[in-house]
Amino acid sequence: MFHAFTGCDTVSCFGGRGKKTAWDTWTTYGDVTPAFCALGAMPDPRAIDEWMQPLERFVVLLYDRTSTEEGVNQARKQLFSKKGRAIDRYSLPPTQAALIQHTNSLPGWSLLGPNDDPCSRASVTK
Numbered sequence: 001m002f003h004a005f006t007g008c009d010t011v012s013c014f015g016g017r018g019k020k021t022a023w024d025t026w027t028t029y030g031d032v033t034p035a036f037c038a039l040g041a042m043p044d045p046r047a048i049d050e051w052m053q054p055l056e057r058f059v060v061l062l063y064d065r066t067s068t069e070e071g072v073n074q075a076r077k078q079l080f081s082k083k084g085r086a087i088d089r090y091s092l093p094p095t096q097a098a099l100i101q102h103t104n105s106l107p108g109w110s111l112l113g114p115n116d117d118p119c120s121r122a123s124v125t126k
Contacts, residue, residue: 001040002026004106005055012102016090017062025062032058039106048103055103056096063093072096 006022007013014022026032035051035058053070060067060075069075072093079085079092094102 001036001106005036005039005103012105014059014062014094022062025058025065028065029058029061039103048100052100052103056099059093059099063091072099 002022006017006019032054035054038047038051056072057070059072060069064075064079067075067078069078073096076092076095080087085091093099
C-alpha cells in the first residue's frame with residue numbers, strides 16, 4: 001500500500017515528494033506500517049477513519065521531519081507561518097480533506113508482491 005499511497009499510475013503523488021523521501025520518512029516513522037497493512041488488507045472507509053492519525057503524521061513528516069505536529073492542517077499553519085521559508089505549491093502538505101480524498105482513491109489491493117510486503121515481515125524486523 002506504500003507504493004499506492006505515495007503515488008503511482010492511478011493515484012497522485014505528494015507534490016515535490018518522491019519515493020526516496022517517502023521511503024526515508026517511512027524508515028524513521030515505522031508507526032505508519034500497520035496503517036499501510038490495514039488499508040492494503042481492508043480498503044474500507046471505516047479503516048481509513050481508524051488509521052488517519054498515523055497517515056497524517058506520516059505526511060507531516062514527509063514535508064517537515066522536525067515537526068512535532070500530528071495533523072496536516074496544523075502542520076500547514078506552522079509551515080506557512082515560518083519566517084524565511086519560501087512558500088510554493090510544493091512546500092505545504094495537503095489539507096486534511098484532500099488527504100482523506102487521496103486515501104479514499106487508493107486502489108483496493110496492495111501493490112507490493114508477497115516478497116516485498118512489509119506486513120508479512122513486520123514481526124521479524126521488530
